[in-house]
Amino acid sequence: MAIDEISVAKSERRWATAMAGVSAVMLGAILYATLGLHLNPPSNVELIDPATIHVSGEFAEENLGTRLEPTGGIVTRLVTTQFSFSPACVVVPQDTPVTIRVVSPDVIHGIMVVGTNVNTMVIPGYVSRVRTRFTEVGEMLMPCHEFCGLGHSQMIAKVRVVPVSEFKPDADGRAHCAAP
Numbered sequence: 613m614a615i616d617e618i619s620v621a622k623s624e625r626r627w628a629t630a631m632a633g634v635s636a637v638m639l640g641a642i643l644y645a646t647l648g649l650h651l652n653p654p655s656n657v658e659l660i661d662p663a664t665i666h667v668s669g670e671f672a673e674e675n676l677g678t679r680l681e682p683t684g685g686i687v688t689r690l691v692t693t694q695f696s697f698s699p700a701c702v703v704v705p706q707d708t709p710v711t712i713r714v715v716s717p718d719v720i721h722g723i724m725v726v727g728t729n730v731n732t733m734v735i736p737g738y739v740s741r742v743r744t745r746f747t748e749v750g751e752m753l754m755p756c757h758e759f760c761g762l763g764h765s766q767m768i769a770k771v772r773v774v775p776v777s778e779f780k781p782d783a784d785g786r787a788h789c790a791a792p
């Protein structure tokens with residue numbers, strides 16, 4: 613009997629060690645994604661009334677798109693709705709910190725920019741914020757990645773990354789996608 617207890621204890625210790633190893637690998641993967649790849653879950657909690665998004669305030673029509681803020685930062689504002697993005701194309705300067713702010717007046721949407729760390733859900737009532745830096749010049753696709761209804765597959769926008777020298781905000785600080 614004593615021998616059985618010892619072998620059981622050994623087996624338990626082996627499994628505990630194996631599970632500690634699995635936990636260590638997962639923790640390592642999280643740390644690598646966070647510190648190495650800069651992939652972080654969006655963590656700000658900012659409330660907004662979804663019923664008045666279009667009417668006034670930060671996400672009114674005239675404030676959407678990319679803007680060079682008076683403080684010097686670049687902020688890109690988008691509204692996701694069934695089944696489109698406003699605006700459908702945003703322009704951003706290369707290799708410059710950009711803050712993306714997105715809201716939804718209707719249902720849950722999500723945005724991602726393929727090949728970058730931009731990936732967040734957009735939940736009515738909240739402002740989704742992502743900070744990023746686009747390293748490569750070119751046009752990237754930004755699809756909705758949260759099934760939002762029958763037109764979901766048509767819901768896609770573009771991010772146009774231009775060299776800093778070609779990023780020319782207008783007098784209001786807004787930059788628009790030039791016609792392709």
Ligand SMILES: [Cu+2]
Binds near residue numbers: 756764
């Ligand atoms: Cu959608």
